[in-house]
C-alpha cells in the first residue's frame with residue numbers, strides 16, 4: 001500500500017532530492033583505506049552495513065548492533081546481518097588479540113565511558129591491528145543517548161592512552177561541507193517551526209521552510225559542488241562536522 005501521509009511524503013522528497021555529503025565523504029575516505037582492510041575485522045555499531053563493500057578483502061566481517069535502537073519493522077534482515085548483539089560497547093564478546101581490525105562509524109558519541117571503549121577495542125586487537133573510527137564533531141544531537149563531541153586532540157589522546165599509535169586524524173572537507181551538512185540536518189528536522197510559540201512566527205518559519213524545500217534541488221547541486229571542491233580537504237579538524245581517526249595498536 002502506498003503511504004501518502006504528509007510526513008512520509010516529505011521524507012521521501014528529502015531522500016530523493018538531498019545530496020548526502022556525509023555518505024559521499026565516507027565513501028571517499030574508505031576507498032583510500034580499503035586496501036589496508038585485511039584479515040578479521042569487527043564493525044562496531046554497523047547498523048545495516050552501509051560500508052560493507054570496503055571490507056571485501058577481509059577474511060571475516062563481523063558486526064555488532066544494539067537491539068534497543070531498532071524498531072521491529074525491518075528488524076529481520078538486520079538480525080540476519082548482525083554477528084553480535086551488544087547493549088553496551090564497553091564489553092565486546094571477542095577474545096584478546098583476536099582481530100586484525102576494528103571499524104566504528106558514528107557510535108563513539110553515544111558511548112558513556114569513551115576511555116573504557118578504547119581500552120576494550122585495544123584488548124581485542126592484535127599488536128599491529130588497525131582501528132578506523134569516525135565520530136561527529138560540529139553536529140547536532142541525533143539520539144537521546146548522544147553524549148559527547150570529541151575534538152581531534154581528544155580522539156588522539158584516547159587512542160594513545162590505550163596503546164595506539166595514531167596514523168591519521170582527518171576532517172570531513174572544510175567549512176562548506178560542514179555548513180551544507182548542518183543545512184541538510186536542519187531540513188530533516190526543521191526544529192524552528194515546532195519551537196516557535198507565536199502562531200505568526202510559526203507561519204513565517206513554515207513559509208521559509210517551504211521555500212527552502214522548493215530550492216532543495218539547486219541547493220543539493222551546490223552540496224555536490226562543495227563535495228567536489230572539498231573532498232580532499234582533511235586538515236580542517238577544528239571546523240568539521242565529523243572526524244576520522246586511524247590508529248594502530250602498538
Ligand SMILES: C[S@@+](CC[C@H](N)C(=O)[O-])C[C@H]1O[C@@H](n2cnc3c(N)ncnc32)[C@H](O)[C@@H]1O
Nearest residue numbers: 045046047065066069087088089105106107110
Ligand atoms: C548512527 S548508527 C551508525 C550505523 C553505521 N555505523 C553507520 O555509520 O551508518 C549508531 C550505531 O551505534 C550502535 N550503538 C548505539 N549505542 C551503542 C552502545 N552503547 N554500544 C555499542 N553500540 C551502540 C547502534 O546499534 C547503531 O548501529
